[in-house]
Amino acid sequence: MELEAAFGDAAKKLGRPLTVQTVKPLPKYDRLGGVSGLLLIPLLIGGYLASVLLLKATETAAAPWHVALLVGYSAVGALRTDLIAGPGIGAY
Known part of the structure; x- marks a missing residue:
């Protein structure tokens, strides 16, 4: 929402058309992407x-x-977090 307004203002200033298309909407239970x-x-x-x-x-x-070591740790940590939050508990 905030990005759409910011880009809309910039498009008005530049005199260019702006088309906004939602590619993948957020689920209804997490509308803000929290x-x-x-x-x-x-x-x-x-x-x-x-x-x-x-x-x-x-x-x-x-x-x-x-x-x-830190790159490996961060990659493994991110993958584990995504697996737990995604398929594990269905958060997204």
Whole structure:
């Protein structure tokens, strides 16, 4: 809704037509998309804790494998969260 209004204002200023098409509407029980936003919280907290624990375990921030471990951890965490929220409990 907010994006549609912002793009509508920009289109008026530029004198161009604007066509809005909903590709996939949100379900009626989650009209604001709150589930997707709420799923971000545990991923952010988990990623922060993983980075802090990894830094404390290695005693140096310059370990060359730090980035690879954190990327792997974030990918596995995101996949597990999506599997639990999607097919697991049917949140989306």
